[in-house]
Amino acid sequence: MNIAVFGYGMMGKFVCEDVASAGLQIAGVIEKRDGAQAMSPVTEDILYKSLNDIKEKVDVIIDFSNPANLDEILEYAIENQIGAVICSTGFTAEQLTKIKQASEKTAILFSRNMSLGVNVISEVLKQITPILADAFDIEIIEKHHNQKVDSxxxxxxxxxDSINESLNGEKEAVYGREGIVGKRTKKEVGIHAIRGGSIVGEHSIIFAGQDEIIELKHEALSKRIFSQGSVKAAKFLAGKAPGFYTMKEVLDIK
Incomplete structure (x- = not known):
């Protein structure tokens, strides 16, 4: 099975190592930036600027780059009828629509997080939120390193999305609060971002009720969990019929 890795930053390097460890082949690595230097298991002869430059047959693309590369990835996947695992973040609403439309023509797996723990929490939220929503206010706090560009x-x-889906869309996201914003409404879900140091990723979902607090927390101790998840997703996606897939299917979460 041949994998094309799009993006050769820290995550791309982890993906390449995990592809090799899984006994799969790296057909090519795409890095748009100048000056990229190949590191084992990648060699200079498979480091390219474009997917169309890859000489080997590609079975699945794993993307850990940025939203600017989406069109190239989707076009190549559709033209060659191969799967694409989209792991980048920061997409616009228009780009998310493009991903959904592309999945009608080829197999696309999109997930905002590739780890087992995060996807389990996502499913747990769908189950507990309808039970707690009337009596508890819900807030989300996320923490990341100071190099993360999207928020x-x-x-x-x-x-x-898991919270709102379970409540039939009745909630509204509020991104941070400043000034005299008035009392909190029951529709609000506050979402707050912290950036600093080398925090890999930490997320807390707080259900604050009268005299009690429930908190669900996930802390990533290494980015390796995301690359390992993407390789598992690629193995799942290879040969699949056109469609929109998520980590829920990969992890067989019922």
Whole structure:
């Protein structure tokens, strides 16, 4: 099975290592930035500027780059009828629509977080939120390193979507609060972003009730959990029929 890795930053390097560890082949690595240097298991001869430059047959693309590369990835996947695992974050609403539309023509797996723990929490939220929502206020806090360029995190959005989906869309996201904003309404879900140091990723969902607090928390201690999840997703996606897939299917979460 041949994997094309799009993006050769820290996450891309982890993905390449995990692809090799899983006994899969790296067909090519795409890095748009100049000056990229290949590191084992990647060699200079498979480091490219474009997917169309790859010489080997590609079975699945794993993308850990940025939203600017989405069109190239989707076009290549559709043209070659191969799967694409989209792991980048920060997409616009228009780009998310493009991803959904592309899934009608080829297999697309999109997830805002590739880890087992986060996806389990996402499903747990769908179950407990309808029980707690009337009596508890809900807030989401996410913390990341000072190099992260998008806010709030894709994972915070994933958790908010799980909450809102379970309540038939009755909640409204409020991104931070400043000034005299008035009393909190029952429709609000506050989403707050912290940036600093080398925090890999930490997310807390707080259910604050009268005289009691319930908190669900996930802390990533290494980015490796995301690359390992993406390789598992690629193995799942290979040969799949056109469709929109998520980590829920990969992890067989019922």
């Amino acid at each position: 709030p995190s894709g994972t915070a959005k994933l958790f908010y």
